[in-house]
Amino acid sequence: MTMPCRTTLTQFLIEERRHFPHASGDFNSLILNVALACKAIARQVALGALGACRDNAGGALNVQGETQQPMDVIGNQAFIDFSEWSGNLAGMASEEMATPYQIPDCHPRGKYLLVFDPLDGSSNIDVNVAVGSIFSVLRATREETAGEAAVTEQDFLQPGTEQVAAGYAVYGPATMLVLTVGNGVNGFTLDPNLGEFMLTHPALTVPAATSEFAINASNSRFWEGPVKRYVDECLAGRSGVRGKDFNMRWIASLVAEAHRILMRGGVFLYPCDHKNPDLRWRLRLLYEANPIGFIIEQAGGRASTGRQPVLKVQPSALHQRVGLVFGSREEVDRIEGYHHDVQMADLPSPLFHEHGLFRASA
Numbered sequence: 001m002t003m004p005c006r007t008t009l010t011q012f013l014i015e016e017r018r019h020f021p022h023a024s025g026d027f028n029s030l031i032l033n034v035a036l037a038c039k040a041i042a043r044q045v046a047l048g049a050l051g052a053c054r055d056n057a058g059g060a061l062n063v064q065g066e067t068q069q070p071m072d073v074i075g076n077q078a079f080i081d082f083s084e085w086s087g088n089l090a091g092m093a094s095e096e097m098a099t100p101y102q103i104p105d106c107h108p109r110g111k112y113l114l115v116f117d118p119l120d121g122s123s124n125i126d127v128n129v130a131v132g133s134i135f136s137v138l139r140a141t142r143e144e145t146a147g148e149a150a151v152t153e154q155d156f157l158q159p160g161t162e163q164v165a166a167g168y169a170v171y172g173p174a175t176m177l178v179l180t181v182g183n184g185v186n187g188f189t190l191d192p193n194l195g196e197f198m199l200t201h202p203a204l205t206v207p208a209a210t211s212e213f214a215i216n217a218s219n220s221r222f223w224e225g226p227v228k229r230y231v232d233e234c235l236a237g238r239s240g241v242r243g244k245d246f247n248m249r250w251i252a253s254l255v256a257e258a259h260r261i262l263m264r265g266g267v268f269l270y271p272c273d274h275k276n277p278d279l280r281w282r283l284r285l286l287y288e289a290n291p292i293g294f295i296i297e298q299a300g301g302r303a304s305t306g307r308q309p310v311l312k313v314q315p316s317a318l319h320q321r322v323g324l325v326f327g328s329r330e331e332v333d334r335i336e337g338y339h340h341d342v343q344m345a346d347l348p349s350p351l352f353h354e355h356g357l358f359r360a361s362a
């Protein structure tokens with residue numbers, strides 16, 4: 001039997017680095033450490049009910065007020081343990097930690113910041129549906145941050161356009177790592193025999209057009225007018241203004257939805273809604289929306305809050321939430337257009353009038 005000759009993640013990163021002859025190698029080691037953390041998490045996830053501490057009872061509340069699953073905690077620790085020693089990080093921030101993680105004094109500090117959602121879609125873990133990890137790499141821009149001083153929340157409040165790299169791992173039937181270093185998007189599949197991520201999906205692209213959308217329709221009565229209009233038109237299918245039938249999906253795992261869209265196109269919406277007046281957005285800007293947005297845009301798709309490009313949002317808090325619409329370019333353009341469509345102001349939607357068309361917020 002002949003083995004296909006494939007590039008490993010390490011080889012891929014070395015090749016990329018050849019374009020930057022003065023690079024120190026810190027960036028490559030950072031990504032490889034993250035990949036190692038993802039392999040460790042994949043192993044734990046794959047054990048299912050056989051794994052350690054499956055019992056969710058008594059889980060602590062994280063800063064979001066959500067009960068931490070055991071794998072949220074294990075995944076968070078894996079990211080820390082595999083990354084903090086390396087000397088390439090000035091600090092880390094995570095969904096599972098209220099404040100930035102300081103690199104202990106026993107380890108050297110470096111010039112990058114790592115932001116992550118260690119386990120995305122963790123409510124799916126008990127039903128054996130695909131979950132994942134999401135990460136984003138930023139530069140530690142303050143001179144002293146990369147030196148001796150403690151990292152602060154302010155250091156992480158950079159718009160998505162400033163990301164150096166972003167990626168996710170999806171723990172599905174196969175474990176995959178999808179990565180952008182700002183030069184397109186590449187997908188690697190974990191070869192369990194070799195323990196290596198192998199380049200299997202080079203130069204991923206999101207098709208410009210689609211007839212598949214993903215949204216949590218149980219929130220429909222709380223949506224704003226433009227989202228309701230978009231979904232109603234999709235549901236009307238070939239008899240409506242769109243003139244074609246649409247398929248609908250909802251996995252409740254952002255990583256899995258993003259991966260499907262990268263593989264075959266589609267559009268995902270988790271827009272602003274009015275279900276809970278104190279929580280108008282579901283997804284987190286720094287470790288969910290920005291990394292996924294960067295990947296999708298690097299693959300030729302688009303990512304928006306519904307009103308503006310998500311990567312341009314200036315963050316004001318570490319755990320800030322935001323509306324997110326991403327995927328095939330034509331659909332995201334259309335949804336943004338509906339939000340900007342002044343004609344909508346004439347529609348008799350009380351919600352629409354209540355909140356207005358051109359709010360400054362996302």
Ligand SMILES: O=P(O)(O)OC[C@H]1O[C@](O)(COP(=O)(O)O)[C@@H](O)[C@@H]1O
Binds near residue numbers: 253
């Ligand atoms: O339960 P809902 O409202 O459908 O939300 C699903 C969304 O929540 C998330 O699971 C949030 O991620 P976490 O599991 O990291 O908290 C997203 O992955 C997903 O898109």
Ligand SMILES: [Mg+2]
Binds near residue numbers: 254288
């Ligand atoms: Mg998440």
Ligand SMILES: [Mg+2]
Binds near residue numbers: 072095119120121122
């Ligand atoms: Mg999570």
